Amino acid sequence: MPVSLYASPPGVLFPRGSPQEWGQAARQPPGLLPAQCRAFSNNKILVELDTSSGVATMKFKSPPVNSLSLDFLTEFCISLEKLENDRACRGLIITSAVPRVFSSGLDINEMCGKSREHYAEFWRAVQEMWIRLYSSNMVTVAAINGSSPAGGCLIALTCDYRIMVENPKYIIGLNEAQLGIVAPFWFKDTFVKAVGHRVAERSLQLGLLHSVPEAHRIGLVDEVVPEEKLQEKAAAVVAQWLALPDHARQLTKSMMRKAVLDHMLAHREEDIQNFVNFISKDSIQKSLSMYMEMLKKKKS
Numbered sequence: 001m002p003v004s005l006y007a008s009p010p011g012v013l014f015p016r017g018s019p020q021e022w023g024q025a026a027r028q029p030p031g032l033l034p035a036q037c038r039a040f041s042n043n044k045i046l047v048e049l050d051t052s053s054g055v056a057t058m059k060f061k062s063p064p065v066n067s068l069s070l071d072f073l074t075e076f077c078i079s080l081e082k083l084e085n086d087r088a089c090r091g092l093i094i095t096s097a098v099p100r101v102f103s104s105g106l107d108i109n110e111m112c113g114k115s116r117e118h119y120a121e122f123w124r125a126v127q128e129m130w131i132r133l134y135s136s137n138m139v140t141v142a143a144i145n146g147s148s149p150a151g152g153c154l155i156a157l158t159c160d161y162r163i164m165v166e167n168p169k170y171i172i173g174l175n176e177a178q179l180g181i182v183a184p185f186w187f188k189d190t191f192v193k194a195v196g197h198r199v200a201e202r203s204l205q206l207g208l209l210h211s212v213p214e215a216h217r218i219g220l221v222d223e224v225v226p227e228e229k230l231q232e233k234a235a236a237v238v239a240q241w242l243a244l245p246d247h248a249r250q251l252t253k254s255m256m257r258k259a260v261l262d263h264m265l266a267h268r269e270e271d272i273q274n275f276v277n278f279i280s281k282d283s284i285q286k287s288l289s290m291y292m293e294m295l296k297k298k299k300s
């Protein structure tokens, strides 16, 4: 019997009671998937569950860069809830269906030129995503097949294990400082837990985006593999973790993560207010606009 880490997740983000209706239209037609496979999908995420192994693969499919918009985050949370409540699912591999990008992080458009109410709703969705993933009973593995800055890196850090594809063009890290913004305390705590205080402090202050070998060296990713080996490796890692009794693994995970999770939950509303006040400042809006301009110029 799975042990619930947080029996009743703080589901304030989306209306309850509709997971069964959601995604039905996107069910695969019979014959396309093996009998032991179930799939559901929405606009931005595809999930395939292999009921024989108990492992689901979640693929981000929101081109061009899988940015974490409010819609994306809502669909992500609904997908997580659906899997968490499915007794057939014990493990989750998160990866990208968009070439060369795992996730570009929070959608900057959601943080520019919007109302305070919108910023609060958006930030609550970011928190919700992290709470659900960080407290998940499932074994979670990030199969990072592309660049993964800021919020994309946070998703990977929130998983139990990170495997990244070796590619000289891919980068990963919490680069918020480079945008003139600040990674909040729970981004920082999640990062510190993975790489240690000294490495995290330097990386955060400089807003570093690490190459794949460097990310491996500092412990930001656990393993590096060629692209063609990624899915096989991720499946092997989940199988290894699932070989342990669920209750022992889940209680250990809960114990290891409790302090960080409790700290966040205790300061959740305050964190939303901090975000809204911070992001509403003219100077921060200007920094973000300039960063978006820079991204666009880089293309031309």
Ligand SMILES: CCCCC/C=C\CCCC/C=C/C(=O)SCCNC(=O)CCNC(=O)[C@H](O)C(C)(C)COP(=O)(O)OP(=O)(O)OC[C@H]1O[C@@H](n2cnc3c(N)ncnc32)[C@H](O)[C@@H]1OP(=O)(O)O
Residues within 6 Å of the ligand: 064, 065, 067, 068, 100, 101, 103, 104, 105, 106, 107, 108, 109, 147, 149, 150, 151, 152, 175, 176, 179, 181, 182, 183, 184, 274, 275, 278, 279, 292, 295, 296, 299
């Ligand atoms: C003291 C109290 C503090 C309290 C809290 C306060 C503050 C809040 C902190 C908030 C934390 C923020 C976390 C974040 O995640 S911020 C987002 C950071 N993300 C990035 O810096 C990534 C930016 N993107 C890239 O570096 C690249 O796009 C790439 C991911 C490496 C992919 O490169 P490439 O394949 O060359 O694609 P393009 O650069 O050409 O991009 C394609 C189009 O996508 C647009 N884009 C890219 N990233 C984003 C994004 N994050 N949001 C929105 N849009 C994005 C890009 O502009 C291109 O658009 P276009 O086609 O219209 O030009």
